[in-house]
Amino acid sequence: MAQTVLHQAATRDKSDHGWLKSFHTFSFGMHYNPERINFGALRVLNDDWVSGGKGFGEHPHDNMEIISIPLEGALQHEDSMENVAVIEAGEIQVMSAGTGIYHKEFNKDKDQPVQFLQIWLFPNQRNVTPRYQQLRYDNLMKANQFTQILSPNKDDDGVWIYQDAWFNLGKFDKATKVDYQFKNKANGLYVFVLKGDAKVEGQDLTERDGFGIWDTESVTIEAALDSQVLLMEVPMNF
Known part of the structure; x- marks a missing residue:
């Protein structure tokens, strides 16, 4: 018999730093809930809103698959692999952090907020060589599929x-x-x-x-x- 778990939007933890509003489906940072650590390999599902021109300064990651999906607006990305890119709504970005990377990301638009999903998955291989990939998918989508x-x-x-x-x-x-x-x-x-x-x-x-x-x-x-x-x-x- 199928097993299920429901996480209603209103039950998510929230961080409000002024320039950043983030809703956490699973435990993240200062927000800890022993019943909401992960769903299988899905470790983080953050629903982030970043004010115009603001963003996350350089910070490290390792041994995690990190996926960003902008829903509105565009993110400016820079990392220690020398990637410099803009990720827009309709695109998906992934970083395999592996042995370790540094990156920073911020709202490219000075006037409008950017809204994006930040998703982390535990990898099935540790200490891989870090990698970056970005792809536009919205031109592939078909209605009702x-x-x-x-x-x-x-x-x-x-x-x-x-x-x-x-x-x-x-x-x-x-x-x-x-x-x-x-x-x-x-x-x-x-x-x-x-x-x-x-x-x-x-x-x-x-x-x-x-x-x-x-x-x-x-x-x-x-x-x-x-x-x-x-x-x-x-x-x-x-």
């Missing part, structure tokens, strides 16, 4: 990471139903509603709700309103 934007395979659609994980993103008209088949039946699926309302296996979800499901091989997602939904299939044991 999920589009794969991340996988463990270099030759698949989307960016790739050192973990047996698959991300899919979709925009759906009201009353659309879509079935998702797990790539690996030992994995779990974390559903995050970006916009609108959706129902997953009978569970009603509203904007920014998260819902994890495992011990099953497929799920049905129904858009209760015009909706945008992110699916993150990740190993539950790693």
